[in-house]
Amino acid sequence: MIRLAFRNLFQSKARLTISVGGVALALLLILALDAIFTGVEQRITIYINNSGADIFVAQSGVRNLHMASSSLPNSVIRRVKGVPGVAAVTPILYLSNNVVLNDERNLAYIIGLPEDAVSGGPWNVSTGQSRPGEGEAIVDRSVAEKAGVSLGDEVKILGQKFEIAGLTEETSSLVNSIAFISMDDFEALRGSYDTFSFLLVQVDVGTQPQAVVARIQAQVRDVTAQTRADFAGQERQVVKDMSTDVITIMNLIGFLIGLAVMALTVYTATLARRAEYGVLKALGVRNRDLYRAVLAQAILSVAFGFAIGLAFTWILAATVPRLGLSMVMEISALSLLKVGSLSLAIAGMAAVLPIRQIAGLDPAIVFRGR
Amino acid sequence: MNAATLQITHVSKRYGSGTTEVIAVKDVSLSVAPGEIVLIMGPSGSGKTTLLSMLGALLRPSTGEIRLNGDVVSALKENRLPEIRLRKFGFVFQDFNLLSALSALENVAIVAELAGVKGSAARRKAADLLASLGLGERLNFLPEKLSGGEKQRVAIARALVNDPALILADEPTANLDSKIGHEIMRLLRGIAKEQGRSVVIVSHDQRIKDIADRVLWLEDGQFKEMVTMATDPVCGMTVERERAFQAELNGQAYYFCAAGCRDEFLSDPARFRIPASVAALFGDLPAGEPNPLDQ
Numbered sequence: 001m002i003r004l005a006f007r008n009l010f011q012s013k014a015r016l017t018i019s020v021g022g023v024a025l026a027l028l029l030i031l032a033l034d035a036i037f038t039g040v041e042q043r044i045t046i047y048i049n050n051s052g053a054d055i056f057v058a059q060s061g062v063r064n065l066h067m068a069s070s071s072l073p074n075s076v077i078r079r080v081k082g083v084p085g086v087a088a089v090t091p092i093l094y095l096s097n098n099v100v101l102n103d104e105r106n107l108a109y110i111i112g113l114p115e116d117a118v119s120g121g122p123w124n125v126s127t128g129q130s131r132p133g134e135g136e137a138i139v140d141r142s143v144a145e146k147a148g149v150s151l152g153d154e155v156k157i158l159g160q161k162f163e164i165a166g167l168t169e170e171t172s173s174l175v176n177s178i179a180f181i182s183m184d185d186f187e188a189l190r191g192s193y194d195t196f197s198f199l200l201v202q203v204d205v206g207t208q209p210q211a212v213v214a215r216i217q218a219q220v221r222d223v224t225a226q227t228r229a230d231f232a233g234q235e236r237q238v239v240k241d242m243s244t245d246v247i248t249i250m251n252l253i254g255f256l257i258g259l260a261v262m263a264l265t266v267y268t269a270t271l272a273r274r275a276e277y278g279v280l281k282a283l284g285v286r287n288r289d290l291y292r293a294v295l296a297q298a299i300l301s302v303a304f305g306f307a308i309g310l311a312f313t314w315i316l317a318a319t320v321p322r323l324g325l326s327m328v329m330e331i332s333a334l335s336l337l338k339v340g341s342l343s344l345a346i347a348g349m350a351a352v353l354p355i356r357q358i359a360g361l362d363p364a365i366v367f368r369g370r
Numbered sequence: 371m372n373a374a375t376l377q378i379t380h381v382s383k384r385y386g387s388g389t390t391e392v393i394a395v396k397d398v399s400l401s402v403a404p405g406e407i408v409l410i411m412g413p414s415g416s417g418k419t420t421l422l423s424m425l426g427a428l429l430r431p432s433t434g435e436i437r438l439n440g441d442v443v444s445a446l447k448e449n450r451l452p453e454i455r456l457r458k459f460g461f462v463f464q465d466f467n468l469l470s471a472l473s474a475l476e477n478v479a480i481v482a483e484l485a486g487v488k489g490s491a492a493r494r495k496a497a498d499l500l501a502s503l504g505l506g507e508r509l510n511f512l513p514e515k516l517s518g519g520e521k522q523r524v525a526i527a528r529a530l531v532n533d534p535a536l537i538l539a540d541e542p543t544a545n546l547d548s549k550i551g552h553e554i555m556r557l558l559r560g561i562a563k564e565q566g567r568s569v570v571i572v573s574h575d576q577r578i579k580d581i582a583d584r585v586l587w588l589e590d591g592q593f594k595e596m597v598t599m600a601t602d603p604v605c606g607m608t609v610e611r612e613r614a615f616q617a618e619l620n621g622q623a624y625y626f627c628a629a630g631c632r633d634e635f636l637s638d639p640a641r642f643r644i645p646a647s648v649a650a651l652f653g654d655l656p657a658g659e660p661n662p663l664d665q
Contacts, residue, residue, distance in 0.1 A: 004480065007471035279467040282428055283528075284456025285484055364428040366463055367419045367540050 001289050005296035008273060015269055016301070022261030023305025023346065024312065027339055030254035031313040034335035036174065037243050039317075039328035043173030044239050045232040047109060050170075052119035053090070053200035054209040056231040060222045064234040065109060066175075067096060070197045072223065079220045080199055085212040087204045090117045091196035093186040099139060099179045100156035101147035107176040108139075110157055112186025112197075119200045122180055127151055128166030132182045136165035140177040142325075157181060158189045174327045175239075201225075255342050258305070262350035266298045270354035274361065281363035294354045298347040306343045310336070374437075375535050375568035376402040376425065381434030381444075382591075383420050394420040396591040397434070402536070407562045407569045409578050412588035418572045419540075421588065425570060426459055426538045427451045439535055456485050460529030460567075462558075464541035466521040468513040474500060474524045475509040482531045492531075499527040503557065519550035526557055530565075537561060539571040543578065555581045580608040600624075603642040604631035 009016055044066060048056070057080055059070040072091075081089050093112030098105040113121050113132065122130055122138050128151050132138050137155050144150060144167055155162050157179060171178040187193050203212045209227045216225040226234070270277070277290055310331070317329035383395040395417045402408050412418050423429035424436060427443050428451075436444040438458055446454065455461075468477045478496035483489060497509055503523045513521055522542060529537055539558065543551035559581040562569045571578055579585055585597040597610045607627045614625035615632040619639055626632040635642050 001480075001484075003476065004469065004472065007476075011471040275467070276469050279463070279469070281452070282426070282455065282461060283481055283484075284452045284454070284459075286452045289484065364419075364423040366461070366467060367423050367426075367428070 001285075001293040002296050005293045005300060008269065008293070009297050009300055012269070012272075015265055019262060019265035019269075019301045020304045020308060022265070023258045023302055023343075024308035026254045026258030026261065027306055027309035027343060028312050029257070030251050030339050030342065031309055031331065031335060032316055032329065033247060033250045033254075034339070035313055035317055035329035035331050036327065037239070037247060038330040038332045038335060040174050040243070041236045041239050042330050043170075043328050044175060045235045046170055046173070047111070047178050048228060048232045048235060050123040051200055051228070052123070052202065054203045054228055055201035055213055055216065055225055056228065057199035057201060057216060057220075057223050057225045058197075060224050062224055063226060064231065064238055065094060065096075065198075066235055066238045070094070071195045072197070072199060074194050074196070076220060076223060077196070077199060080201060080216060080223075083212065083215045083219050085203050085207040085215060086201055088118045088202040090114065090119045090200040090202075091183075092117070092120045092198050092200060093183060093190070094197035095158070095186075095190075096176070097158055099137075099143075099177070101139070101144060101149045101153075104147040106143050106147075108143075108157075108179045109176060110186070111178060111180045112183045113180055114183040117183075119202055122166065122168045122171070122178075124169040124171075125166050126169050128164070130166060132162075132165055132180050132185075134182055134185060135162055136182070137162035138166035138168055138180040139164055140172040140179070141167035141169055143172050143177045155179070158186075160185070160189055251338075251342070255346065258302075258342070258346045259349055262298060262302060262305075262346050263353060265301065266294065266350045267353050267357075269297065270294055270357055274357070275365070277358050278361050278363055278365040281358075281361060282366040287359055290358050291351075291355045294358065295347070295351045298351040299344070302343045302347040302350075306340065309339075374401040375404050375406075375439060376400070376570070377435075377437040378425070379435045379437075381421075381424060381431045381436060383417075383424060383429065384432045394591055395424065395431070398588075398591070398593060399434075400586070400593070402568045402570060404535075404568055405562050405566045406583045407559065407571065407581055409582035409585045410570065410572045410588055411574065411585060416588045417591035418588055420591075422538060422540055422570070422572050425536075426461060427455050456481070457532050458534055458536065460526075460532070460534040460537040462522070462525050462529050462537060462539035462542045464544045466513070466518075466525045466545070468521055468524055468528075470513055473510045473512055474505060474516065474520075474527075477513070477524055478527045478531050481528050485532045496527065496531060499531055500524065503527050517550070518546050519553060522546060522550075522554050523557065526554070526561070530561065535567060537567055537569045539569065539573075541573050541575070542571060543573065543575045548577075551575065551577060579610075585610070602627045602631050604635050 059072055062068050062070040077089055077091055080086060091114060095110045097110055099108045126141050137157055139155055144164065149164060151164055151167060153164050155164050162181060203209050213225045213227055280290060313331060317331060320327055320329055378398060378400045381395060381398045382393060385392045385394060398421065410418055424431050431444050435442055443454060472480065475493060475496050478500060479492040482492035482495050487495060500509055503526060505520060505523055508516060508520055543554055546554060555578055558569055561567050579599060582599050585599060587594045597612055599608050600611045602609050603624055605627060609625050609627050611625050615629050617624045617632050617636055624635065
């Protein structure tokens with residue numbers, strides 16, 4: 001019966017195209033959206049992951065960068081440095097604000113870096129300097145290109161003009177980019193010289209960051225210390241919290257479109273072969289075998305749709321970075337599992353009506369000229 | 371005569387009830403022997419389709435009993451009927467009813483597979499059967515690429531693949547031209563006479579009378595007339611025994627289309643040897659027994 005399902009499916013090329021194409025588009029919608037948000041999740045933690053820090057120390061209660069504000073007094077640096085297992089501490093200033101390039105405003109994490117920073121600076125500089133000097137800024141290359149500016153051009157950060165001294169790679173996402181200026185400029189702009197936003201801590205070789213985190217929490221008051229992984233996890237959670245509703249709605253829309261297309265095509269395909277199913281029933285084929293054929297047809301259609309949707313998502317994911325867009329698409333295993341399950345649900349639900357139709361089919365129609 | 375393959379006893383089928391009740395088949399009884407071809411004719415609405423559906427275990431009779439090889443099919447539970455249809459019956463339809471997406475070979479093999487024959491064995495069996503019906507070169511053709519006669523031969527192969535005791539044919543020649551129709555009739559006769567299967571045909575086609583052992587006329591749900599066919603030994607025409615000219619020789623009855631044939635036969639019976647197969651075909655002479663004309 002599986003062969004019959006396969007042959008039935010491929011006999012009408014137009015129906016197959018509509019059915020598989022419709023499902024592929026619906027699944028592409030879900031997969032692409034998932035890939036975009038997975039990309040955002042990954043990119044939004046790229047600074048944390050590439051900072052070189054093992055531990056992030058913030059004001060008590062602050063657990064992430066995005067849309068957060070943290071302020072730590074100078075004295076904390078000394079106290080953290082005194083914690084056993086701490087090898088180096090780099091204070092940074094941080095603010096989420098716009099950078100203005102050629103009158104184009106782009107939301108960015110603005111990082112104020114000390115001259116002697118051992119961590120927290122740009123990690124992939126394509127052109128120019130890797131440390132910003134006075135009056136200089138290092139910005140993302142794709143954002144600069146999009147705004148039509150380059151090395152030596154002007155960028156406005158926190159209302160102050162800076163000269164672009166370096167361009168970095170992998171520092172932009174759909175949400176924002178990262179811009180680096182010197183700590184002195186940041187302090188001057190803020191008008192405050194005795195506080196920092198975060199401390200980026202490196203631990204001694206062979207020391208577990210988790211153990212050092214526990215010591216910092218025990219020995220330094222009014223701070224929240226987290227390992228890099230935990231800090232990144234919190235950052236991703238913020239994106240998840242912001243995007244869950246959107247993703248749920250889009251998933252639902254994709255699911256409903258896929259279901260509608262599949263249900264309609266499987267139903268019409270079964271209707272078109274009603275006489276043949278009647279013949280099979282008359283010949284002695286059991287209902288359950290016919291149900292299996294219909295279900296197999298739906299599953300095959302959805303499987304092809306899934307494969308095509310996935311292929312297009314991969315092509316999109318590979319093409320998007322080449323278009324200079326500040327977006328990364330990542331196809332996660334979880335997304336594949338989710339869309340795979342949705343596909344199975346679509347196939348199963350799409351087969352319900354045709355199965356009911358077959359169940360009610362009188363095999364004696366073969367002798368009645370239908 | 372051997373025990374009947376198919377025996378139906380006082381079978382009726384009613385639709386609706388009270389004032390809307392329609393009796394499609396009324397108290398019909400029939401017995402079909404192995405190797406016998408029974409042709410059921412009748413006007414539209416006479417109950418032929420209903421009767422055929424009941425014979426094929428596609429429809430339950432309201433009253434009466436249908437036995438196939440001694441088993442009471444009409445008493446079987448609904449869920450056992452598909453199995454019976456698959457293994458005990460072969461169906462041949464007016465519109466061929468082949469599965470359009472499958473090749474000739476697959477159309478036959480799928481029925482064998484559903485009856486439990488493994489894939490390659492089913493395909494081999496189907497291929498042999500199709501080859502024996504002259505379709506060896508058409509195995510991988512889709513139905514749309516086959517002629518009407520070829521389609522009907524594929525349908526016959528499908529009907530035979532599970533070795534059924536009874537073949538039920540619904541207007542098997544209706545969509546075929548005269549030559550191909552005759553070929554299909556010859557095939558059905560071969561199935562009955564050479565393979566010993568019983569064949570019940572419902573048709574309006576008068577030509578089928580030529581191969582039928584009995585012709586039943588169904589009208590208003592009842593058999594009104596029963597005609598037994600015989601071959602005129604002089605001219606070879608198929609004649610209805612009840613209306614034919616008759617002669618008896620050595621205790622054996624012979625039937626003729628006209629008095630002239632009868633007189634010619636009686637003037638020199640030895641000239642008109644009836645082939646044993648033809649004699650057996652029409653029940654004039656049990657197969658294997660000496661031809662009375664030889665005596």
